[in-house]
Structures are given as structure tokens and as C-alpha cells.
Amino acid sequence: MSPKRIAILGSGIFAKEAHLPAVAALHSNGTVELIAIYSRSEASAADLANAAKDKLNLSNPPEIYFDAAPNNNLDALLAKPDIDGVIVALPITVQPSIVRKALAAGKHVLSEKPVAPDVAGGIALINDYEKQYKSKGLVWRVAENWEVEPGYHAAAKAIRDGKIGKVAFFNARVVNYMAKDNKWYNTPWRTVPDYQGGFLLDGGVHTIAALRITLPSPLSTLSAFASLSQPHLKPQDTINAIVSTSDGAHGLIELTWGAPVPSRVEQAHSGITITGTEGWINIENTALSNGTRGIRVSVYTVTKDEKGRDVGESKEVVEEESVGVNVEVARFVEAIDGKDDGYGKGVDALKDVAFIEAALNSNGKPVDLLKLIEF
Structure with a gap:
């Protein structure tokens, strides 16, 4: 070749x-x-x-x-x-x-x-x-x-393999501090964004893509509020959303680039948790045990005795280096x-943009995400 x-x-x-x-x-x-x-x-x-x-x-x-x-x-x-x-x-x-x-x-x-x-x-x-x-x-x-990070695919596989039972509810939290001297903020087109949501669109689609990969059913409905906490991050820097999926699971999604001080980020415990009927998964973007940066997936599963009674829980940890690009x-x-x-399909990436757009415009009213992307 x-x-x-x-x-x-x-x-x-x-x-x-x-x-x-x-x-x-x-x-x-x-x-x-x-x-x-x-x-x-x-x-x-x-x-x-x-x-x-x-x-x-x-x-x-x-x-x-x-x-x-x-x-x-x-x-x-x-x-x-x-x-x-x-x-x-x-x-x-x-x-x-x-x-x-x-x-x-x-x-x-x-x-x-x-x-x-x-x-x-x-x-x-x-x-x-x-x-x-x-x-x-x-x-x-x-x-x-x-969308192609091995860590998120490892989490999705654990769910497909039944390690946490049926997904019931989930939480995604991303808290960022964006100082005026940050190299990403100082990219000229980001400093004065002429597109909806600013960093919420630019960076928020990543988290929605991760949920798109890990959850067994697509996000279908949201009710959200968006706001601006830091004036230099116009037009908005924060989204808080309640969401549901097509198979009945529901969750909370918090995205902000408007933390006032770095400690808010350090203590936010950003990441994704997915809870099922038989266990739960914690997904962190963090430093791994080998010193590289990547995604740590911790899978907690209910353990049962010979009579099917809950007697404890087991833990399995998967670490994958960040190699998505x-x-x-x-x-x-x-x-x-x-x-x-x-992967890499425009119609899938459109779902991520649709979430951000819906959250920015919801003002508390339910939005049908699937209808929003109908051709």
C-alpha cells in the first residue's frame, strides 16, 4: 500500500x-x-x-x-x-x-x-x-x-457485558477554570467567539460524544439552563441539564468553563458515573499508574452467594492511555x-452539537433531541 x-x-x-x-x-x-x-x-x-x-x-x-x-x-x-x-x-x-x-x-x-x-x-x-x-x-x-478513545470503549464493553446490569441513571461533570492567560483562551477566534456557546460548543461536544459511546441508548430529551459566570467567556460558559435516554435511563450533565478559581476544578471530581441495577462505573480522565495521561475505568459489580443474595461487591480497573487523535x-x-x-460520521457528530444547542436554548423547557436532528 x-x-x-x-x-x-x-x-x-x-x-x-x-x-x-x-x-x-x-x-x-x-x-x-x-x-x-x-x-x-x-x-x-x-x-x-x-x-x-x-x-x-x-x-x-x-x-x-x-x-x-x-x-x-x-x-x-x-x-x-x-x-x-x-x-x-x-x-x-x-x-x-x-x-x-x-x-x-x-x-x-x-x-x-x-x-x-x-x-x-x-x-x-x-x-x-x-x-x-x-x-x-x-x-x-x-x-x-x-469518540474513539479506548477508555470509553472499555466502559461501553463493560456495560454490554452486563457487569452493571441495566443502566438506570448517570452523571457527567466537567468543571474547567479558563484564565485570561490560558493558551486556549488566547486563540484569537476563541477570544471573541462568533458561534453559539463559546467553549461549551468547542469543548462540550467531547463529553457528549463520550456519553454517546458509553451509554447503551441515545440521549433523547433534555431540560436545561445555560448561563454566563465569567464575563470574558461570552456568550455562555455553563450548562446544567437533566436528560433522559431512549431506553428510560436518566441523568445529570454539568458542563462549565466558568469556575472562579482553580480549586473549584481540583475538587470537582469531574468525570462520568454510570449506575446500573447490578453495579456502577466510574470514568476519569486522569494520570494513570504508568505516569501517562489517560482514562481510568473502574467497574463495581454486585457479588452474590449461591442463593443469589447480595454479599458484597467486586472491583475491576481498566486503564487506557489517551490516544484518540x-x-x-x-x-x-x-x-x-x-x-x-x-466512526467519524457527520450524523453522529451532529448529535453532539444538537445537545449543546438544545441546552443553550432550553431555558428549562423539554427539548426532543432526536427530533432536532431529523433531516
Whole structure:
């Protein structure tokens, strides 16, 4: 199998710290060649290209493309016949138009989450792909790395294997402190977001994707309130929601980037708990026993005696390193070769955006999440 020739569109923090190492891992085994880098500015494109030269141990940096260069802009990059696919890591509001442009140029696309700034935009983009590009054999996947994290799949397997019985209720809590000098906040397009929810959309879709993977039935209804606690995090920074699933389970979801001080985060015990009729699961994104960062899944199961009486509980712990970005990039390359694992679908990523949109607009009224994403 010949290596896939890839370009990275975007040169921000995540492109450098996550996508570039993932591409480097595939380059090292001959699966991928990084051909080009695009950014709006020459300086940022060159910076990522030089980092790529070092990371991939290249003789020369990848070619750079930027808006001010008429012969080396994005259109010129997409016109290159030696590029098979692109990874799109650009601002949320820009991405749908770039995805369309790349597909129209005949390139396979892996675009960063969320699928679009809102549900309507996501539906329109998915429809365009399904009607115009899918039949041509072009691959478009949404890069939601939590969707493919082994830790969440380990939790889902424990539930499928019956280790906690039937899921009855659950809780998801994410508490973040976003200081004004935080590197993520200081990304220009995040500082003045022109999309709904700010960090709630940008980061909140991760947690909803994790629930989408672990719970045996989809989120179906919510009633929520959204608010702003920290003025620099407009338009909203906090969601509190009561939710139900199609099979009758229910839960609480708390998402906030508006903690006033770091200690609120340190003592929040953020994570996911899922309780069933025969046990429960605790899922933490934390430092693992081997010193790496990852997901720890603790499964607690009722133990019974020979007469079926409850006599205690057992505990099983699974630890999985965080490798989601590496996995999603590798599977994107495999999908180009026709090996589609079923993840990265726009219609699934749309469910995550729908939750955030519904929670922002609910104001306490029930919202039918399944109806919201009807085409």
C-alpha cells in the first residue's frame, strides 16, 4: 500500500500539539507523507512546517500555503494532484466552507469537531456530502477524538457485558477554570467567539460524544439552563441539564468553563458515573499508574452467594492511555483505502452539537433531541 499524501489546513495549537504527532507516527511506518501546510498567515504556516520538518525528520519542510500568496494560497494547495487528503483544523465557523471546498477539489477530508457551528449548518453540510461527494468515493470524517478513545470503549464493553446490569441513571461533570492567560483562551477566534456557546460548543461536544459511546441508548430529551459566570467567556460558559435516554435511563450533565478559581476544578471530581441495577462505573480522565495521561475505568459489580443474595461487591480497573487523535488520523487513512470502521460520521457528530444547542436554548423547557436532528 502506497503512503497517503496529506496536507494540514490550520497551524494552531491543536494542529501542532495533536495532529502533527499523529501524522508523524504514521509517517514513521510509511503510511503517510505530509506534503503541505496551509494557514491564513505565512508566519504560522512556516512555523508548523518547520516543526514538521523536525518531528518527521524530513530533509526539507513541507510546502507552505497562505492567503497573501496568489500562487500559493488554499486554492493552489487544493489544486495539487499529489495530495490525497486534508486534515482541517481551522476556526469553527470557517470549517464547513473549507470542507466543501476540499471535497469539491476531490480531496478526502478529516475535519475537526464540531461538525458545524449549529445543527442547521451541520445538516446542510451532511446533505451536501451525501448527495454530491460520497458516491464519488470521497471520505469525509469528523475528528471527534473522544469518540474513539479506548477508555470509553472499555466502559461501553463493560456495560454490554452486563457487569452493571441495566443502566438506570448517570452523571457527567466537567468543571474547567479558563484564565485570561490560558493558551486556549488566547486563540484569537476563541477570544471573541462568533458561534453559539463559546467553549461549551468547542469543548462540550467531547463529553457528549463520550456519553454517546458509553451509554447503551441515545440521549433523547433534555431540560436545561445555560448561563454566563465569567464575563470574558461570552456568550455562555455553563450548562446544567437533566436528560433522559431512549431506553428510560436518566441523568445529570454539568458542563462549565466558568469556575472562579482553580480549586473549584481540583475538587470537582469531574468525570462520568454510570449506575446500573447490578453495579456502577466510574470514568476519569486522569494520570494513570504508568505516569501517562489517560482514562481510568473502574467497574463495581454486585457479588452474590449461591442463593443469589447480595454479599458484597467486586472491583475491576481498566486503564487506557489517551490516544484518540492518533487513532482518528490512522483510521481516516484506512478509510481512504476502503476500511471504514463506522466512526467519524457527520450524523453522529451532529448529535453532539444538537445537545449543546438544545441546552443553550432550553431555558428549562423539554427539548426532543432526536427530533432536532431529523433531516
